[in-house]
Amino acid sequence: MTKDPVCGMNVVSPSQFFVEKDGEKYEFCSDSCKTKFIEEPEKYLTQPEEEQTATYSINSKGKEKIDIPIVGIHCSSCIPTIESEIKKLPGINFTSVNIATEKAHIEFNNSEVKAVDIISAIKKAGYQAGQATLKLGIVGMHDASSISQIEGGLQKTSGVLNASVDLVSGTAIVKYIPGVVDLNKIKNEIRKLGYDTFDTSGVKTDKLKDSKTGGEEVDENQVAREKEYKTLMQKFIFAAVLALPVVFFSYPTVWNLPAQFQRGTETLQLIWIAMSILSLPVMFWSGSQFYTGAWAAIRNRSANMNTLVSTGITAAWLYSAVATYFPSVFPSAELADQFFDVIFVVVALVILGMALEIRAKGKSSEAIKKLMGLQAKTALVLRDGKEIDIPIEEVVLDDIVIVRPGEKIPVDGVIVDGSSSIDESMITGESIPVEKDIDDEVIGSTINKTGSFKFKATKVGKDTTLSQIIQLVEQAQSSKAPIQKIVDKISGFFAPGVIIIALLTFVVWYVFGPAPSLVYALITFVTVLVIACPCALGIATPISLMVGVGKGAENGILIRSGDALETAQKLDTIVLDKTGTVTEGKPSLTDVITANNFTEDDVLLLSASVEKSSEHPLAEAIVNGAKDKSLELKDAHNFNAIPGHGVDAEIDGRNVLLGNIKMMKKYKIDLGLLEEKSTRLADEGKTPMFVAIDKKAAGIIAVADLVKEDSVESIIQLKKLGLEVVMITGDNVRTAKAIAKQVGVDRVMAEILPQDKALNVQKLQNEGKIVAMVGDGLNDAPALAQADIGLAIGTGTDVAIEASDITLINGSLKGVVLAIQLSKATMKNIKQNLFGAFFYNGLGIPIAAGLFYPFFGLLLSPLLAGAAMAFSSVTVVTNANRLRKFKPKI
């Protein structure tokens, strides 16, 4: 982060807007600031630092500075729109909108214009200014004068946009800009006026109400879904209860009813009339959504399940009503039959199916709801030396946040004081708590287990890891797997196609069918309409994708799209970057070998003391190795580094040489057996260094970039999945081979420059292979992008790695295995669903049309068709939900 010298805002460095002046680089938030700087650089460079850093201040001249968060800036082209709209206001001295921080920095004269006017200008430009609404209870108001007093007092407070006080309920509703003013300031302001406050419903931010982080919206949908479920169940019960007697009296011969209930009797005639009346509420209340849905769809020139069901039951009702009221219309009495039972049963079953589907679907989206629920609600922040509890939306960058044992970490940050062990399983999927110390990153929404600590907020609002994850998961869930494209083509033709098939079925049965042909024609017409289930087809892919991607997120695997998921299960080669992927990525001490009666501690202590002042990663490994053994390091004197050889220093009057074989030869040290031992260590992929004390060989210190604990096991699993595992590295062939042997990789690409990794991935692709590349998101970005699937190993809180198709938040290779297993399981599930839906419709519709009647005498009852249709989509959702039980096989 660096500061824009013009407006004083924090700018992500490097910024695309910058100027080089007098050897210094100045970075800006926007082009307009840059232009201003170029025009009069002195003006901005001589300004005292103090004034620039203030995000909000009032000076005596009535000038005010304000930073207003703006929601939904997606493009740099929006900036001029907002800026020009603000500049139209009087009293605006300066305005600059920063796309990166999504804030407008405005300097204005508060006697001419108010912050609330600026907000409305932003709204006029089509954007939402990030404002929060707060409801506070106020004690001690007695008359109307309190209202104007409090409202007036609050409105004078900077950052408060609007305040309205209600005497009857004793509450104030305050609209304000978070960051400029906060809950406590507002409470204080009211207290100053002589009133006490209490919290009512808490804080609700407008800014966060969109689907990314707002828990509210989700809950509302859940409530709506519950309500819908209840209504559907009531409708179902109503239709089902009535269906029982209707079915009973519809088949008098089947149940062997007494003669007065048989066809043609007056009693039955009355029963039919009753049925025709009772069927109306079933059609228009229980089945109302079929009609409203069908009508709306038809107006849009589209057709769906509602169209099919409503057409089917309407046809059944019309025919039955004619048979009931005007039986003489039919040429033979045999034709005057009723099918009211079809209406009752089909409506009841389809409604039941819809209810069950809602239930099951609620479960499918559980993963993302779980993620959203992880968000902490409040944060304990240190401001002006005081600890204050504020809603999480008010936490700003660089706030110092205090976390106590057992508490949820509210936002992302870096520990500045204290240490603790933190349960990060909800984000990384790794169940073992992680030890964190000063300078370590903490992730928002993870849980602090043991210690207390303070951390500096580095990512807040929608930039936090959790928000990014939610966003990525939502994006992936809304993406389309390529397999879906075929389904989309079909589903556009499906429902109207079914109507045409039903019409033609009617015609064929009427013309060629056996007597009574009209009855057969009608039954088959209705059955075809009722059995077809476009929903099962439409839902097959998206529902499994939703569950699969959600399951991945639960395990710390972020799959970016349906495309990635589909490709991941087709892979045949996987390229692993060595450093940081297979290995830890930083060297550590592995061996201390002694000679000439020196002790291990001596050798280690002296070499670590020599290396203490060196910043080389190998030196750090030796120093850490000594610290792990609780050795107290000493000060080195006469330190002398000999490039390409090693170092020479004096400690406690003893001369210490540390270096490679050239160094030892230079000082004519007799190495004895050590030389052979060093060759062996090098063959194991380690870096050996000789130590000589007082010109006498003392031993060898070896460091190596150790293989991660679970790399071996993961590589075995990858091979079991049928993948060819290739390791790629910039290291020399010897080290690379040694590591490859340790982890069981057969093919090694060594001495590859970072920029050539992508080329080597391409070479593998040229062999006709579908290649995945696993590496970090920075150095390996080109190779990740080149590969068919790029799997990025997460780097702390940055999960939105552009070049990758799959991000593994938890840096272990296990994640790769899991990701591939999960995509295989998901694709299998999708295929099952699609097969089921195609098979069901492909077989069901011809059977319903009576295609098999001439050969096997097989004809489907519309009642059975209704049942089949109702449960086909429930089956699809239920099958997708099986994925929720997916367990990695490691």
Next chain:
Amino acid sequence: MAIDQIIVIIVGVGLSVLVAWYFWFSEKKAVKIQSSDTGLQEAVIKVKGGYTPDVLIFEAGKPIKLNFIREETAACSEDVIFPDLGKKASLTAFKTVPVELQIDEPGEYNFQCGMGMLHGKLIIE
């Protein structure tokens, strides 16, 4: 062949042709959205058994705001998905849910419900 059979054939086939024409071949009405002075192109889309309007024409490069109002509780239309744009929104019933977009590339962008049963299209010119 009896006269009634001939009538049934003619009517049945005629209806089939009508259905095919109505759902597949008839021209859908597209709505052209005018941008405001500030460049924002705002439209209200009613969600009830379908999207009304379902074909919208916008200008490329200017911000778009689609206000979805879902006037039904049927679960099918709960999500609106823009697969080409990787966007998704959860529509709470009887509430206005804005979806903000900015499309620079002219072309046709589909949107649909979570199950792919309801369809709409944005035409960017």
